[in-house]
Amino acid sequence: MADHLCILIHGLWGNPKHLKNLAAALQAEYADDKLHVLVTKSNSNNFTYDGIELGGERTTNEIEEEIKRLEKDGNRITKISVVGYSLGGLVARYVIGLLYSKGYFDRIQPVNFTTFATPHLGVRTPLLGPHNYLWNVLGARTLSTSGRQLFTVDSFRDTGRPLLTVLADPNSVFIRGLAMFKHRTLYSNIVNDRSVVYYTSCITYKDPFVDLDAVELQPLPGYEGVLLRPDEPVRPKSRVPLGFWPRVRATGWSTLTAVPFYLLLAVLIPVGSMLFLINSGIQSIRSAQRVRLHESGGAAFGIERYRANPLLEEAQQLEERVFERLNSNQGQDYLPTPPSEDEERFTKFEHSGGQFKGQEKFPTLALTSDQFYMIEGLDSVGFTKYPVHISKVRHTHAAIVVRTNRWGFGEGKIVVGHWVKHFEV
Template sequence: MSKPVVLEDVTGGSAKATHLCVLVHGLWGNPSHMRNVAKALRDEYSEDELYILPAEKNCGNFTYDGIELGGERVCAEIEDKLRNIEEQGGKITKLSIAGYSLGGLVSRYAVGLLYAKRILDDLECMNFTTFASPHLGVRTPLKGWHNTVWNVLGARTLSMSGRQLFTIDKFRDTNRPLLAVLADPDSIFMSGLKKFKRRTLYTNIVNDRSVVHYTSAITKHDPYTDLEKVNLKYLKGYEGVILDPDHPIALRPKLQQDTLLTDYEAIKKWVKSIPFMVTVGVIIPIGVVVFLANSAVQTVRSANRIKAHESGEAGLKIEQYRMPLRIKEIREEVEQAYEVLNSSQNQQYLAASDSEDDLAYDAEDRKLLKKERRMSTPGQPTLALTPDQFEMIENLDEAGWRKFPVHIQKHRHSHAAIVVRMDKESFADGWVVLKHFAGSEFLIPSDIDSSYSYTRGISDDAVIQHHVLIATFSPRSTDPSLRPNRKLPIARAFASTFFLSSSSFSSSTAEKEAQTSRLLLLPKSRAACSALFCFACRGREGLQI
């Protein structure tokens, strides 16, 4: 196995870097959990191209304090870093954020604060990415008394973060859960999120016992509950790990499903599950006791920190809340205990008709549930989500996301493997995810000639909708505006030209002229093209190439 990555070796940047990427870890986490995400980015982009900041002011037990406080801490950390870089002679003009697990929600809150403080006005928002983040909370889709016992009581074990993740909190004076407010289309949080040119999420389809697929994928369906019934369709170049986001599955014929599992395969599958059953029966009960005891202590400490924060007396040192070494060693076992508890309930679906559970909601929410029932089909049943969650899905989907389902097969702990949280050979599938993120999905502009103005507000979807034609221009072109920038690396010497058809614009000829020479950039790792020149056609006769 290769030498473990040291966080300090792959983060930071030089004074030349104009693009800041902030990495935000999850619940119980620390900056080192994001070190391999940072390494994947650094392998693609030099310190002159990208400044990498791992957020560190909301780590460990401080993550109990809630999404709100975490977001405020991360926002303050970003502001401090922007100021610090400028004091050292640098200037950040572009911003990207990547959040893992709870860090995705903390990042969305921080983005709203940055938007409200008008800090984003001076920054070009490039990439917003989440890995296995519970956008809809961690509430297990359950009905009846199971919902009361598991989702309501379970929420009490994680202080404010727990109540917010299980959506039983009331955020300030809104009388709504914080996650619902985060997804409100009129909120500062959604306004800030929409400023990013690319919003991407990676979602585990199996074995994520912390953040199940429906919530990290922002969906009301889960076609991966029984993989024996579907054929998985993988993304070209990432076979075996990342599914094709446009066509991820195909249903298997019923006969094939029935005969798929032979007696031998069934026995083999049962034998493989023995270690897991031993863990559940022997080790987990011990872990659960430790987990609940630790949760009680941390809930009290968190409440005190929140109280101090609200009163303006939050001058607390992280060292005061560092756990003793012995407790640190069993933290992983504690986390696994929580995950097993969280996965002990199977997801349920909406009832075919009105049920007693509906009485807990008002008339408007009951109307929404009826609508979702009508849309539910046997082939694609709708999960038993809450009205708030259905509304979150609709609002978040309107913002536009590039969703990549991930199939981690080499390790049962897919939640940690997706970002290679630990240096294990069995986490190899996670490296495939990180290389896709850094090499194919991450947008970063080049140090281009000042005569070119960078395209603002042109999203990937907008380009696709305009049905562009791609043509490669010649380095010997007599038109200076079409010559590749000689200062760029050789790998970027060949750039593609996007000519937008005249039918794509309803503006006048003068306005079309004003659209020329606008630049849209792709990651440098994409072969033979990193700069895309967008030109509006002139006249009715179409393209003049």
């Protein structure tokens, strides 16, 4: 009988159907007597507005019930793997902290942890000045609790710090639990992911893929150029003078695309923008009601099981520890690399762990101190990072997991095939 349970967790606005092809790929490769696959459903659709914490508790409860059901049928689970897509990767990391704190990893071996297009560093766009406020501050207000957490403008319990920062704290149950997994892997779209851009899904402060004409991609042999080498995915090309049209695209069009998302919506598609904001408001109200019910003990399960003393005590201790760590690293390490190489008033952020060969040749993004802190914490446990170049469709966020059987998602099947091949049972 199978003793290995693999959990698949969908993303924002998602549902189990989004991961049917991931589940099918696993089940086609490994028989039922080798692997059980659980595609979680308790945090589906608009419930994903309710935040990573609440979603993590719902999902953990679902996992515990599944383990009980399997063991009741005579299947003793001794190994576990967790896979998250998009927001589901953050929920997965929260779930891992809960399972670790409840002692599950004392009797169940953590094997594979994988994320596909997950915003590990949140979804803040690396911007400065007014653009930073318009998108990163106002945007956080449209997705209820999840939005505040993804834009890192929330405060987790008594820590005074954003939840994503707490998730990356080296001394937290979240990182300690994550470090116990035998394999930690992520897949990150390098272009055309309109939901989760490269830097955050690949946990890096560099984005060498802004201009593909300026670099040479280094493909991973045997994967048709869709997967790039994790150790050296890209090399810069020698500089050549731009022609007339490339200069127009590099100046005029880049200015247009720099217009904040909400301003673009308000000017170009006011009706769609209004409907989006109205729905966001409605869903935020409904989400707040669900959260209050959950917090007051009205959930379908007792949340006190997931808020035991070890987790609470650590959360209360994180504020001072995180502040001290961030404060000691202030200065030029956190200053952004300017958009032009001619401006040399900023010093590059130096970091050695978890980055690719030659990364120092590319400019540093204007990330926040919290995001640099997350990079350091997550890189401390180590990930194998696979950049993904899907070029046949412009909706790469859905294609990377073959969310539907749409034409053009064949490149995503190559990604899924690689993941299944390297999945340890």
